[in-house]
Amino acid sequence: MSELQQHRHERRILGTEIAWAFGVGILIAATLSVIVFTALTKGVNPPSNVERIDPKTLHLAGEFAEHNLGTTVAPDGGVTVRIIATQFMFVPRCIAVPYGRPVTLRFATPDVIHGVLVTGTNVNTMVVPGYVAQVHTEFIRSGELLMPCHEYCGLGHSEMWATVQVMPESEFKPGSDGRISCARH
Amino acid sequence: MPSDPPSTADDPSNLGDDIDHAALARVMRTVPLGAGVLAGGAVALLVLGYLLIYLLVFIPRGTVG
Numbered sequence: 001m002s003e004l005q006q007h008r009h010e011r012r013i014l015g016t017e018i019a020w021a022f023g024v025g026i027l028i029a030a031t032l033s034v035i036v037f038t039a040l041t042k043g044v045n046p047p048s049n050v051e052r053i054d055p056k057t058l059h060l061a062g063e064f065a066e067h068n069l070g071t072t073v074a075p076d077g078g079v080t081v082r083i084i085a086t087q088f089m090f091v092p093r094c095i096a097v098p099y100g101r102p103v104t105l106r107f108a109t110p111d112v113i114h115g116v117l118v119t120g121t122n123v124n125t126m127v128v129p130g131y132v133a134q135v136h137t138e139f140i141r142s143g144e145l146l147m148p149c150h151e152y153c154g155l156g157h158s159e160m161w162a163t164v165q166v167m168p169e170s171e172f173k174p175g176s177d178g179r180i181s182c183a184r185h
Numbered sequence: 186m187p188s189d190p191p192s193t194a195d196d197p198s199n200l201g202d203d204i205d206h207a208a209l210a211r212v213m214r215t216v217p218l219g220a221g222v223l224a225g226g227a228v229a230l231l232v233l234g235y236l237l238i239y240l241l242v243f244i245p246r247g248t249v250g
Binding site for chain 1 (some may be wrong): 218
């Protein structure tokens, strides 16, 4: 094979590699654009709250004391749900949330690492001792959704689950103290 | 005890001596196209799967942050 031919073959291979690199560059840019576009237009971001809490005392007083758990509607209409994830249950076992309204879920744990997801939604976070896990979301599926622990937390892990009751606006009526529990069927 | 004679493959100067340059040139002419089609097809399927899951599963599940 002449040197000219070899040179031509090498140039063709180089051209293919450059074309491939260019295509991959476009794919990476497109993937990043999709992530940025979704974040800016739909408000979809990884939950990234960093907030410390003492796991040894969180049940004694303050935000995660027993009387403060569950769903609270602030005077401005903001809905906040406070949940404790503990071996091997969520407290409370059922939470009431409104359909199609912004909701803030706040989780804390006094013992080990747990994980939370709500089926059929993008709600998915870890609950780490010493930190408050917070997720902002809007429930657009009505009915009862399962909320299991998805991080192995001990022998009773498979029994650790709760229910999210998504209520239509007409049924979501908090009491005078702004609190609301699941409706009983 | 007699030991095995040293293999010629151990000597780097002997490596590649048997390459048929004409055959290599033939292979090199077609490899980029075949590899490109295979890799391109695989990546296209991967991207298609990503887009389908993104559009049909992730977005309908609603906002989170």
